[in-house]
Amino acid sequence: MEYKHIIDSDRCKGCGLCVDICPKNVLEISKQVNTKGYFPVHQARPEDCIFCSACCIMCPDVAITITAIAAEKADQS
Ligand code: SF4
């Protein structure tokens, strides 16, 4: 099973709680504002994410989700 880590930038208030909790230092606060005028978090190092879901649980605004994606069937052919 593969997973996708999704940040809803317009829900994020840039509080930084997820940045601090991430054990792999994946997340950073952006330099560009979102539609609400906050600096949202983004994945600075997505390749390091282990999909532990700590950031999803920590976020008070439910701005981060992890979704399972179907494995590529092409790998088996
Ligand atoms: S799922 Fe875990 S490793 Fe990935 S960004 Fe969130 S806290 Fe970091």
Ligand code: SF4
């Ligand atoms: S915890 Fe949520 S609101 Fe706070 S910076 Fe992370 S994604 Fe944004």
